[in-house]
Amino acid sequence: MAGAGHLVRRFFGSLRPGGPPAADEAWVATVLLPSEHELWTQMPGADRRHAVGVARRVEVALGDEATRPVLAAALLHDVGKTVSGFGTYGRVVATLSGKVAGHDMAVAWTETRGFTRRVGQYLEHPRLGGDLLGIAGSDPLTEAWAREHHSPADEWTVPAHLGAALKAADDD
Numbered sequence: 001m002a003g004a005g006h007l008v009r010r011f012f013g014s015l016r017p018g019g020p021p022a023a024d025e026a027w028v029a030t031v032l033l034p035s036e037h038e039l040w041t042q043m044p045g046a047d048r049r050h051a052v053g054v055a056r057r058v059e060v061a062l063g064d065e066a067t068r069p070v071l072a073a074a075l076l077h078d079v080g081k082t083v084s085g086f087g088t089y090g091r092v093v094a095t096l097s098g099k100v101a102g103h104d105m106a107v108a109w110t111e112t113r114g115f116t117r118r119v120g121q122y123l124e125h126p127r128l129g130g131d132l133l134g135i136a137g138s139d140p141l142t143e144a145w146a147r148e149h150h151s152p153a154d155e156w157t158v159p160a161h162l163g164a165a166l167k168a169a170d171d172d
Contacts, residue, residue, distance in 0.1 A: 019045035020052045028052065031071045035136035040075065042082045051075045057169035062162070069139035070162055074169060076142060077149045080129025084122035094122040126150050 019025065028048075032040055040048065055074035059066040086094060097119050098106050109120025121128060130147030144157050145166055156163040 019048045024052045028055075028075060031055070031068060032075060033072070033137065036072055036076060036133070036138055036142075039079050039082075039132055039136055043079060044082075044087075046088075047078055047081065051078065054166070054169045058165055061165045061169060065162070069141040070166070072138060072142040073145035073158075074166055076129065076133060076138070077146050077166070077170065078125065078129065079132055079146060080125030080127065081122060083125065083128045083132075084118045086118060086122050090118070091122060094119040098123040 020028075025048075028040060029037055040051075043051070051074065054077070055071050058070060058074045062070065081091070084090070084094070101109075103123075106120050106123035109116045110124055111117075112120065126147050126149055130143050133143040133146050141158055141162070145163070148156050148158065148163070149166065149170065153160065153163060153167075158166075
């Protein structure tokens with residue numbers, strides 16, 4: 001299963017309570033637009049810790065090319081996960097369901113009700129995150145990366161070297 005190590009690390013990381021250190025939270029506030037920061041604060045602590053790690057790795061990899069929109073993309077690529085409202089165990093169920101059912105079924109589930117709808121929303125987090133960032137007035141690159149961060153490289157609309165750096169930092 002591709003990305004299994006990443007998923008295992010994210011699972012165990014999600015069991016630790018709390019968000020990133022105060023210094024990282026302060027840094028994030030200098031990077032994000034106020035409307036983006038509002039979305040950031042809705043993310044669970046484990047997602048915020050993960051996102052800071054991604055952004056810091058992107059910053060090192062890209063140097064001066066790690067512009068505000070690129071760092072915002074790193075920090076907010078998973079913001080769509082907030083729509084489902086799932087905690088750790090709901091996310092595990094949703095992820096496994098998506099592996100079994102496939103993308104088309106996940107999209108169909110977003111049109112249902114109850115738990116199944118929430119599974120569909122979780123699996124559709126890239127599209128929903130892009131929508132949230134579009135409403136928030138994010139830079140087109142930030143919005144595009146949220147939509148495309150699980151897409152194959154040949155489908156990215158962001159510059160390939162930026163997408164590669166963002167992907168590598170996320171998959172640590």
